Amino acid sequence: MSELKSTPMMSQYFSIKEQYKDSILFFRMGDFYEMFFEDAEIASKVLDITLTSRNKNEDIPVPMCGIPYKAAEAYIARLISRDYKVAICDQVEDPKNAKGIVRREVVRVITPGMILEDTLLDARINNFVASISKNGEVFGLSCLDISTGTFRISETTVFEDVLDEILRIKPSEVVVSEKNKDDGDILCIKKSLGSVYFSFINDNSFSIRNSRDTLLNHFSTRSLEGFGCEDLQSGICAAGALLSYVKETQMKSLSHVTGLVPYRSSDFLIIDDSSFRNLDVFVNQRTGQKTGALIDIIDMTMTPMGGRLLRNWLRYPLVDLSQIDARLDAVDEAVRLRAEREISRNILKSVADLERLGSRITMNRCSAREFVALKRSLNALPELWMVLSTFESPLFDFQENLSDLSILADLIDQAIAEDPPASINEGGMIKEGYNSELDELISISRDGKSFLAKLEAEEKEKTGISSLKVKYNRVFGYFIEVSKAASENVPASYVRKQTLVNAERYITDELKVFETKVLNAYEERVALELAIFEDIRLEIVKHNPSILKVASFISNIDCLTAIAQVAEDNDYVRPIMNNDGIIRIEDGRHPVVEKTIDAGKYVPNSIYLDNNENQILIITGPNMAGKSTVLRQAALTVLMAQSGFFVPAARADISVTDRVFVRVGASDNLASGQSTFMVEMEETANIINNATPSSLVVMDEIGRGTSTFDGISIAWAIVEYLHDLSASGVKTLFATHYHELTELDAIKPRVKNFNIAVKEWNDEIIFLHRLVEGGASRSYGIQVARLAGIPHEIIARSKKILTNLESGSHDLRSVSQGTQARMQKQSRPRQLELFRKPENVVVEILKGIDILSLTPLEALNKLSELKEKIRDIR
Structure with a gap:
C-alpha cells in the first residue's frame, strides 16, 4: 500500500496536532478552519457538515471537513457542549510576507470552563472551572471564572464538605492531578457531577512549590499573606495548578485576575445540593426550567453582573448577624427612598457587564464595540454616584476616585467611532480627527471614489461606449469592463486583463497608478487603526483593577435596589434577625405559589419554632391540602432572610441558622440502581449525621417508600432522635400521613401537633389550606382520590x-x-391499630359537640347527621 504523501502544510499540521492530541484542531487555511483525519470524522458528525477528502485521487485519501472562519463561534459551541476540547490554530503571519509555508500556532484551547464569548455563556450564571487537590486527608479546592476574574480558594479535611461545595459551585470543568485520576473520592465527585468535563493534568502542577510560585509570580507578591491564604497548603496546590492550567490553555495575560479570595463553608449557611434543589430556587425540578423557580420571581436586577451576584447571595446566605443586618439596612433604605431607587435602577440599564467586558479586553478577545460599551457604562457613573450620595448606608458608598475612569471614557469617545464594525481588521473603528496620519489615508480612500466616478465619465465620453464601467474586486483589483459587443471600440491604450462570456476587462496605466495608491492606503489604514486600537486597549487594561472595583460595587447596588423593588412589588417585610433560636413567621406565604393563583386567594400560614416548647411540629393532613407548601415556604423564608432579602409574610422573626435541610419528595435514581426509598434514606441519613441544634430540618412523608409498619417505625425513631439531638434537639417541621406520630407530643416535651385544616360536607372535602393546632383525625385519601378522577x-x-x-x-x-x-x-399479631373503628368516629364527633350551646332543632339535625355518617361507613 502506498504511503501517505506529506506536503509541507501537512507536515506542519502533524507537528502541531502532536502537541494537542486530546483536542479537535481547528487549522486555519485562508477563510476557513480545516480539520483532518479523526478530527474531521468526529466534527463532521457532531456539526452535521460534509466529510470530504483532501487528496481524492491518491491511494490514501485524507478525511477533511471545514467551517468558515467568521462562523467558527457557533460550531465551537456545539463541540464544547458535547465535551470536546477545541484547539484554535491560526495563521500568525501575513501570507504575503511568508517565505514558504505560512507560520501557524495554536493561540487558544477552548474547553467548557475556558469560554469568554458572550454568545456561548449564560449572562447571569458564573462559568467556573474548578480544581481539586488531595494531600493525605486534606482536600484543596479552588475555582476560577475567567470571564469575570473571580478566583476563590478553600480547603477541608471532610470529604462531604468538598462534595457539597463542588455541587454548590456547579463548575463547567474540573481539573485534577493525573495521580488522583482513579482515586475513590475523586471518582465519587465525578459521578455526582454527572456530565461535567474533567481535565487531568501533570502532577507537577499540583506540587506546593510550583503552585505557590505560579501564584506569587502572577500576583507579583512575596507571600500569600495579603490574601489570607498563606497556610492553606492544599488550597494553594489547587489554586496554583488551576491558574497554571488556564494560562497554558489561553496563552494570554490573566491580569484581570487580581485577587484570590479564601473562604470556609462554615462562613455561610450550608444547604446541600439536594435540599437546594428541593426548594426550586434556581430551577423548577418538575419542568427543569427557570419559570416556576424562586429566582424567576425575585431576580429583578438590571445588569448581568448583578444577576450573578444575586445568585451568589442565594447560594451563600450569611450567618453573621451583623452582616445580615447591614445588608437588610441597605435594602430597607432602598425601599424607603423609592424615587432615588427608581432613578438608580434606570441608570443601571445603560451599564454593560463590566466584569466580562474587562476580561475580554484584557485577554484581547474584543472588538471596538466593547470599548464603546465600556465608555457608555463609565459615562453613566457620575449621575449614579450623585443619586447614591443621598443614601446613608455604607453599602451605597463608593470610596474610590473616578477621575481616571472619566479620562479613560473621554479617550474612548475621542478615538472610537460610535458604531464601529464587528471586526477589527476592516478599518472604520477610529474617528476622523483623532490621528492626522490616519485622516490622510482615509481621505485618499474617500477621494478615490470620486476619482473613479470621474474616470468612468471621462472614458465613456472618450470612447463613446455608454456601457463602460470602472469596477473593483478582490481578485483582480480595479479594472474597466466593456461588453463584448463594444470591445471593438476600445482604445489601443487599454490592456486586456480578463475575458468573460459577455464582457472584456481592461486596465490602463492611469488606473494602475490609482490602484497602487488606494490599495496601499487601505492596507496602511487598517494597520494604523489596529495599532491605535491596541494602544487604547492597553490603556484600558491599565485601569482594569479600577473597572473591576466599580463592577463589584455596581453589582451590589443592583442587587440591593432589586431586592427593594421585589419587596415593594410583592408586599414583603423586613425580617427581624435574632440569635435566640426563635423562628416566628406570621401569615407567611410561598413566594412562587402565591403567584400561580388568583390574587387574594392565597391562604397565608403562621409558624412558630423555638428551642424550649415548640421545637418539632408534627404536621398532618390529606394530600393536596398544602403541607409541602407550608414546609417549603418556611425554609425559603429562612434562606431569603439570611441572604438579605425581605420575606413574604406579615412579620418574621428569624433565628440565624447554620444549616437548612429539606427532605421533600423522592424519585428513583435508576442510573445508580437506587430505589425511591433508598434515595429517601440516604438524604435522611445526611440530615441525621449533620444537623446541629442551630439547624432547621424540613421533612415530608418520611418512610412512605416501604411497608406501613416499617415506615411508622422509622419516622417515629427519626423524630425522637431529632428531639434528643445533642441533648437540646433541632428545630424541625415534620409532615406525615402517619397519625400515630401525633402521640409523640405526649412523650416528648418539645413536640407539638398541627394539621392542615379541611372541611367536610356531604362526604366531600374542602381544602382550607390553613395550618391549625392539633393532629388531623383522618387522611381523607378516598375523598382525594375522588377529586383526582378515580x-x-x-x-x-x-x-x-x-x-x-x-x-x-x-x-x-x-x-x-x-x-x-x-x-x-x-397468624402474626397486628403491630399497631392504624385505623379507627366506626364507633370511634362517632365518639370523636360527640366529644366535639357543645351540648349546652345547642338548640333543640340543632340537636336533632346533629343526630340526623350522625345517622348518615354511620350509614356511610357501614
Whole structure:
C-alpha cells in the first residue's frame, strides 16, 4: 500500500496536532478552519457538515471537513457542549510576507470552563472551572471564572464538605492531578457531577512549590499573606495548578485576575445540593426550567453582573448577624427612598457587564464595540454616584476616585467611532480627527471614489461606449469592463486583463497608478487603526483593577435596589434577625405559589419554632391540602432572610441558622440502581449525621417508600432522635400521613401537633389550606382520590374496604381466593391499630359537640347527621 504523501502544510499540521492530541484542531487555511483525519470524522458528525477528502485521487485519501472562519463561534459551541476540547490554530503571519509555508500556532484551547464569548455563556450564571487537590486527608479546592476574574480558594479535611461545595459551585470543568485520576473520592465527585468535563493534568502542577510560585509570580507578591491564604497548603496546590492550567490553555495575560479570595463553608449557611434543589430556587425540578423557580420571581436586577451576584447571595446566605443586618439596612433604605431607587435602577440599564467586558479586553478577545460599551457604562457613573450620595448606608458608598475612569471614557469617545464594525481588521473603528496620519489615508480612500466616478465619465465620453464601467474586486483589483459587443471600440491604450462570456476587462496605466495608491492606503489604514486600537486597549487594561472595583460595587447596588423593588412589588417585610433560636413567621406565604393563583386567594400560614416548647411540629393532613407548601415556604423564608432579602409574610422573626435541610419528595435514581426509598434514606441519613441544634430540618412523608409498619417505625425513631439531638434537639417541621406520630407530643416535651385544616360536607372535602393546632383525625385519601378522577365504583369499593379494616372485620368473601388464602395464613399479631373503628368516629364527633350551646332543632339535625355518617361507613 502506498504511503501517505506529506506536503509541507501537512507536515506542519502533524507537528502541531502532536502537541494537542486530546483536542479537535481547528487549522486555519485562508477563510476557513480545516480539520483532518479523526478530527474531521468526529466534527463532521457532531456539526452535521460534509466529510470530504483532501487528496481524492491518491491511494490514501485524507478525511477533511471545514467551517468558515467568521462562523467558527457557533460550531465551537456545539463541540464544547458535547465535551470536546477545541484547539484554535491560526495563521500568525501575513501570507504575503511568508517565505514558504505560512507560520501557524495554536493561540487558544477552548474547553467548557475556558469560554469568554458572550454568545456561548449564560449572562447571569458564573462559568467556573474548578480544581481539586488531595494531600493525605486534606482536600484543596479552588475555582476560577475567567470571564469575570473571580478566583476563590478553600480547603477541608471532610470529604462531604468538598462534595457539597463542588455541587454548590456547579463548575463547567474540573481539573485534577493525573495521580488522583482513579482515586475513590475523586471518582465519587465525578459521578455526582454527572456530565461535567474533567481535565487531568501533570502532577507537577499540583506540587506546593510550583503552585505557590505560579501564584506569587502572577500576583507579583512575596507571600500569600495579603490574601489570607498563606497556610492553606492544599488550597494553594489547587489554586496554583488551576491558574497554571488556564494560562497554558489561553496563552494570554490573566491580569484581570487580581485577587484570590479564601473562604470556609462554615462562613455561610450550608444547604446541600439536594435540599437546594428541593426548594426550586434556581430551577423548577418538575419542568427543569427557570419559570416556576424562586429566582424567576425575585431576580429583578438590571445588569448581568448583578444577576450573578444575586445568585451568589442565594447560594451563600450569611450567618453573621451583623452582616445580615447591614445588608437588610441597605435594602430597607432602598425601599424607603423609592424615587432615588427608581432613578438608580434606570441608570443601571445603560451599564454593560463590566466584569466580562474587562476580561475580554484584557485577554484581547474584543472588538471596538466593547470599548464603546465600556465608555457608555463609565459615562453613566457620575449621575449614579450623585443619586447614591443621598443614601446613608455604607453599602451605597463608593470610596474610590473616578477621575481616571472619566479620562479613560473621554479617550474612548475621542478615538472610537460610535458604531464601529464587528471586526477589527476592516478599518472604520477610529474617528476622523483623532490621528492626522490616519485622516490622510482615509481621505485618499474617500477621494478615490470620486476619482473613479470621474474616470468612468471621462472614458465613456472618450470612447463613446455608454456601457463602460470602472469596477473593483478582490481578485483582480480595479479594472474597466466593456461588453463584448463594444470591445471593438476600445482604445489601443487599454490592456486586456480578463475575458468573460459577455464582457472584456481592461486596465490602463492611469488606473494602475490609482490602484497602487488606494490599495496601499487601505492596507496602511487598517494597520494604523489596529495599532491605535491596541494602544487604547492597553490603556484600558491599565485601569482594569479600577473597572473591576466599580463592577463589584455596581453589582451590589443592583442587587440591593432589586431586592427593594421585589419587596415593594410583592408586599414583603423586613425580617427581624435574632440569635435566640426563635423562628416566628406570621401569615407567611410561598413566594412562587402565591403567584400561580388568583390574587387574594392565597391562604397565608403562621409558624412558630423555638428551642424550649415548640421545637418539632408534627404536621398532618390529606394530600393536596398544602403541607409541602407550608414546609417549603418556611425554609425559603429562612434562606431569603439570611441572604438579605425581605420575606413574604406579615412579620418574621428569624433565628440565624447554620444549616437548612429539606427532605421533600423522592424519585428513583435508576442510573445508580437506587430505589425511591433508598434515595429517601440516604438524604435522611445526611440530615441525621449533620444537623446541629442551630439547624432547621424540613421533612415530608418520611418512610412512605416501604411497608406501613416499617415506615411508622422509622419516622417515629427519626423524630425522637431529632428531639434528643445533642441533648437540646433541632428545630424541625415534620409532615406525615402517619397519625400515630401525633402521640409523640405526649412523650416528648418539645413536640407539638398541627394539621392542615379541611372541611367536610356531604362526604366531600374542602381544602382550607390553613395550618391549625392539633393532629388531623383522618387522611381523607378516598375523598382525594375522588377529586383526582378515580371512577365511582372504585371509590365505593374503597369505602367498603376501609370500613371493614377500621372495624377489624376484613371482608374475606369479597377478595380473591388467593388473597383469602394468604390472609388466613397470616397468624402474626397486628403491630399497631392504624385505623379507627366506626364507633370511634362517632365518639370523636360527640366529644366535639357543645351540648349546652345547642338548640333543640340543632340537636336533632346533629343526630340526623350522625345517622348518615354511620350509614356511610357501614
